Amino acid sequence: MLLLIMNRLRLDKRGISNVIVAMLTLVLVVIIVSNVILTSYQMNQFDWERMQENVEIVNVASTVDGTTFTLQNKGSVTVHLVSLWVDNTTIHQRYDMDLYINAGDSVNYTLSNIGSVDNASIVKVVTDRGTISVLNSSWQNS
Amino acid sequence: MQRLFKIFRDKRGISAVLSSLLLTVVAVAAMAIATSATYVITTNLRETMSERVIVEDVWFNNYTNSIDIYIRNVGEVTVYILAVYVNHTSQPFPSPFTLEIGEHQWLNISQNWVPNSSYYIDVLTTRGTHVAAYYESP
Numbered sequence: 001m002l003l004l005i006m007n008r009l010r011l012d013k014r015g016i017s018n019v020i021v022a023m024l025t026l027v028l029v030v031i032i033v034s035n036v037i038l039t040s041y042q043m044n045q046f047d048w049e050r051m052q053e054n055v056e057i058v059n060v061a062s063t064v065d066g067t068t069f070t071l072q073n074k075g076s077v078t079v080h081l082v083s084l085w086v087d088n089t090t091i092h093q094r095y096d097m098d099l100y101i102n103a104g105d106s107v108n109y110t111l112s113n114i115g116s117v118d119n120a121s122i123v124k125v126v127t128d129r130g131t132i133s134v135l136n137s138s139w140q141n142s
Numbered sequence: 143m144q145r146l147f148k149i150f151r152d153k154r155g156i157s158a159v160l161s162s163l164l165l166t167v168v169a170v171a172a173m174a175i176a177t178s179a180t181y182v183i184t185t186n187l188r189e190t191m192s193e194r195v196i197v198e199d200v201w202f203n204n205y206t207n208s209i210d211i212y213i214r215n216v217g218e219v220t221v222y223i224l225a226v227y228v229n230h231t232s233q234p235f236p237s238p239f240t241l242e243i244g245e246h247q248w249l250n251i252s253q254n255w256v257p258n259s260s261y262y263i264d265v266l267t268t269r270g271t272h273v274a275a276y277y278e279s280p
């Protein structure tokens with residue numbers, strides 16, 4: 001009996017195009033939805049990591065080697081610093097950086113080719129995720 | 143040879159073949175259009191969601207009497223700057239201004255500014271992302 005029904009179904013070709021159309025449409029919908037969900041997930045991850053970033057410029061000190069910036073990562077993710085800015089009334093100077101700081105770590109970063117950094121300067125660092133940390137005029141030049 | 147010639151001259155059943163062929167062409171074309179549309183829609187959505195731009199620095203430049211904005215692309219797609227507004231007024235800028243992934247550069251706005259004033263600077267991309275904030279001139 002079952003064999004008879006199966007045989008009949010196999011020979012019956014009616015409505016097969018509808019099934020094919022539905023399958024193809026389903027495939028397209030799945031591709032669209034999965035693509036959007038995947039990208040959304042990736043960017044949510046990026047934004048979440050960016051929110052966890054917390055870099056603090058602890059101190060700026062003039063030494064014989066140049067100017068040393070003490071940077072501390074107070075966040076819960078590793079940060080990649082890409083820019084260092086020293087802004088004053090006459091010039092806004094940007095320096096390239098390529099420094100990774102692990103969560104909780106503190107690093108001294110020395111720049112030798114830097115001009116005078118006075119107390120009125122605004123110092124800031126930028127991460128590759130786009131977080132900006134600023135230190136302005138309250139730091140001690142030791 | 144004669145048999146082949148006979149087959150070519152025989153017109154019976156040709157409309158069925160033609161209709162099947164036409165239906166196949168229509169189906170393939172429809173699927174091609176649907177696939178292209180899918181690709182375009184997902185690409186646009188993905189690019190819009192992946193766009194991230196930051197303003198690293200704004201310099202009220204005394205020497206050039208301009209407002210210089212340092213922009214960085216931290217997203218995962220190329221960014222095209224469409225417009226820059228200072229206090230809700232569109233400003234001319236060197237166009238086209240494009241930033242590849244990870245790229246960063248100055249965007250100079252020729253705008254007369256006065257000291258000790260607040261300026262609302264809004265950078266708009268072609269995909270509709272706004273990067274806007276208030277900045278105080280020195």
